[in-house]
Amino acid sequence: MSKKRHLLRTLDRYILSIAAFAVLLVAGDLLFDIADLIVEKGVSAWAVAKLFAYKLPEVIVMTLPMASLLACLLTFSRLSSQSEIVALRASGVAFQRILVPILIAGTLVSMVALAFNETLVPLSNKAADNILRFEVAKEKPTMLKEKVFLREESGGTLKRVVYIAKLRYNKGEMEDVLIQDFEKGILNRITNAKRGYWTKEGWVLRDGKVFEVKGGEKVQLLFSFDTQKMPVLFEPQKMVKVSRNPQEMSALELWEYIKLMKKQGSNLSPLWVLFHLKLALPWACVILALLGTTLGVRPHRSGHGTGLATSVFIVFLYYVLMSFFKSFGEAGHLSPLIAAWMPNLTFFAYAFRLALKANG
Numbered sequence: 001m002s003k004k005r006h007l008l009r010t011l012d013r014y015i016l017s018i019a020a021f022a023v024l025l026v027a028g029d030l031l032f033d034i035a036d037l038i039v040e041k042g043v044s045a046w047a048v049a050k051l052f053a054y055k056l057p058e059v060i061v062m063t064l065p066m067a068s069l070l071a072c073l074l075t076f077s078r079l080s081s082q083s084e085i086v087a088l089r090a091s092g093v094a095f096q097r098i099l100v101p102i103l104i105a106g107t108l109v110s111m112v113a114l115a116f117n118e119t120l121v122p123l124s125n126k127a128a129d130n131i132l133r134f135e136v137a138k139e140k141p142t143m144l145k146e147k148v149f150l151r152e153e154s155g156g157t158l159k160r161v162v163y164i165a166k167l168r169y170n171k172g173e174m175e176d177v178l179i180q181d182f183e184k185g186i187l188n189r190i191t192n193a194k195r196g197y198w199t200k201e202g203w204v205l206r207d208g209k210v211f212e213v214k215g216g217e218k219v220q221l222l223f224s225f226d227t228q229k230m231p232v233l234f235e236p237q238k239m240v241k242v243s244r245n246p247q248e249m250s251a252l253e254l255w256e257y258i259k260l261m262k263k264q265g266s267n268l269s270p271l272w273v274l275f276h277l278k279l280a281l282p283w284a285c286v287i288l289a290l291l292g293t294t295l296g297v298r299p300h301r302s303g304h305g306t307g308l309a310t311s312v313f314i315v316f317l318y319y320v321l322m323s324f325f326k327s328f329g330e331a332g333h334l335s336p337l338i339a340a341w342m343p344n345l346t347f348f349a350y351a352f353r354l355a356l357k358a359n360g
Helices: 001-042 045-081 084-090 097-117 122-138 236-242 253-263 270-298 304-330 336-359
Strands: 144-154 157-168 174-185 186-199 204-216 218-230
Touching: 045 084, 045 097, 045 122, 045 270, 045 304, 084 097, 097 122, 097 253, 097 270, 097 336, 174 204, 186 218, 253 270, 270 304, 270 336, 304 336
Parallel strands: none
Antiparallel strands: 144 157, 157 174, 174 186, 186 204, 204 218
8 A cells, every 4th residue: 555655646746747847837938927917017816817827728738748758758767777677578578569558648648739739729829819918908809900911922923912991800891992903013903992891792892993003103093983893802701810820820720821821922931830830749749758768768777856857858959959940941941841840850760769779
């Protein structure tokens, strides 16, 4: 019974270590903001607590790789120090067979992290943003978007620029619309309208004029109109998506967002890097679990404190490497796919090398 209690206490310490790391990671990001919210802006403790809670899902996803690494490193360090690994090898069990449950468990954790990223994290980030805007900044909820710009390109050549002074996307209405059409990159037509509204067939503009631009300079009125269809514009909800923060999107939403931004000729490298990172980061769980196992079975006499310090250092190195390649990918010096997955490939290569040595 005493041995069982000892194991439970050890397990409790491991879990508390992971929880403490998660809390510290959140506090490190929000410490100064929380102090400013409470002291300088007089925000209630309840609002700050909600903000903290809504930030947790994203942080949990970020700390799952750390948890996987630490769990495997401490577990196999203990087994190695008690000669359990030696006994398994003496019984003819290959190290690759020992890795099977680790790979299965790591894959399951990665899938949970990916599911969190696609469902809970975008919703919690949006909720946190709402608290910052409506409870902290005291903004009033509105269905109005002002100064909406839309661009459309084809084959790298600008085709159309749309400016909307006011867009009420819940009603499908807009005011003060200016549309500039280009031919071979040269402005050739301008359309402006006082109002517009959404129908099943597309946008309908009202009280407007159409001008022809000759030689890119001379402007001549072609005709005025009471109503005119403009089916080329996005539907209201897609216009709103263009103005959303990509950080608050799931990978599927970001994929749709990238397709919209591609039509506007935007720089897509940062968006593609973010898209691939949303897929790559959860799979760090299985890779770091493999690394923790291969490091744990190596002969050593270190204690649990050393294992925790090693885990923190490895995860720190992982995120530094991720930030490094992310910057190169966003700047266009590396393919977004390579930039996002290179940290995983690097750590997997090192873990695979250690796994080969461990079986030798």
